[in-house]
Amino acid sequence: MKRTAIVYFSEHHGNTKKIVQAIADAHEEVTLIDAATKIEVDLSGYERIGFASGIYAGCFARKLLTFAQINLPDKKEAFIIYTSAMNGRHYGDDIRALLDKRNARVLGTWHTRGFCTFGPLKLIGGAFRGRPGEEEIREALDFYENLGA
Template identity: 50%
Template sequence: MKTAIVYYSEHHGNTKKLLDAIAAQHDVDLINITKDSSTDLAGYDRIGFASGIYYNAFAKQLLEYAQANLPEGKDVFFICTHGAPSGAFMKSIREITEPKHCKELGAYDCRGFDTFGPFKLVGGIAKGHPTEEELRGAVAFYEKL
């Protein structure tokens, strides 16, 4: 099964750490939209979308890419890292995939070191994340898809 994970991972690279752990054990194509925004997703059986969370949503750049490039009817999954302990993190990406009749296979999220916006003033939150356990959790999530 041919799988791509389209991602946006800036600032501390938290999301990329999860994806690198998955890619180290599985054959997946990682597509960094800050470097490659022209990949045709039609040839993939499964498409993952991965991002840090910004104000309770996936990165704007990733959402715009998904809106413009996600073919209808694909199997999709989501991965995200976030500083805040909880939230409706998947809502923004689901608002794009559901109208395209994509089948959601699952979602994985974990904490990630965050110094974005006001968190910079206090030295950041969720220091030390993602942990080794969270990296293993991302791989286990992928293996269950």
């Protein structure tokens, strides 16, 4: 069991939070850090660091990227989780570039669709209601549990 921090940002419907909370509830080695409220955190004591965010205008949350820029030590094991309404091909490239810059060893990326009421979607009651649900949470746990040694 590696001491693990998951830094997350989840401001729209708590979709991403639902995923990381399920991982933390099932794994006592996991500490959650909310990038919406934390600016400087000493991450040196964690062996593995996850970054999890909703996608906003095609990007990981600005606050989460800034958090990573400020706090991520060099050469950590890392993983990436995101939730989004669509399957954008480049989602996650921004955090990935930052991790590469810090010579992180990226163990994997996992994503799923999340309930969205942004913009015109609000008029039709939103898209992907109920997502992520039980099935996606199970998938996320599998992803985390199979990150490797």
